[in-house]
Amino acid sequence: MMREAYYHEDDFCQVELLPLDSLQHCLRQMGEQQVFAGAHRSGAGWTEMHVREEAASKLCTLGITAEQLRLAVQDVLPPYDAVFTGYSSYRVECRNVLAFGGEDTETLFAGLDEHGIVADLWCSDAMPELLRLPLPEQLLLADWNAGLACPLSDHALFARYLQEYELD
Secondary structure (H helix, E strand, O other): OOOOEEHHHHHHHOEEEEEEEHHHHHHHHHHHHHHHHHHHOOOEEEEOOOOOOOOOHHHHHOOOOOHHHHHHHHHOOOOOEEEEEEEOOEEEOOOEEEEEOOOOOOOOEEOOOOOOOEEEEEOOOOOHHHHHOOOOHHEEEEEEEOOOEOOOOOHHHHHHHHHHHHHH
């Protein structure tokens, strides 16, 4: 049976991994996001949309290949056969996106560039399996929903983040 992963277009890189040198950028953007949200809150929504700036440092500069990623996570996060995105009833296949996940795990997504290098890396939500990624000491978890930036090498902070996530 073919395994398919799906992510809503609004979830793209909402919980993402970036190069560690993006930490200050993320903290600045998260602060701006919080101020903007407070100034534009209206009932259950907002009066305007905030678009965050992309980090100057790109994940592809780390040179993580699709094969390196697959080998690092395959024991705990088996690969999906196909990945789709969309909204409402609209769905489209993402041919340059890989996905990994088990029956009882969140899903890890990886967007590849034209050379098979991981250009975007994000997950459906907090997942301890992120510590299995290649080059974890050079990766930063940016959870834009929670307003948290956490170096994967900071095991204590990452453990607290996972614990808080499990309580939600």
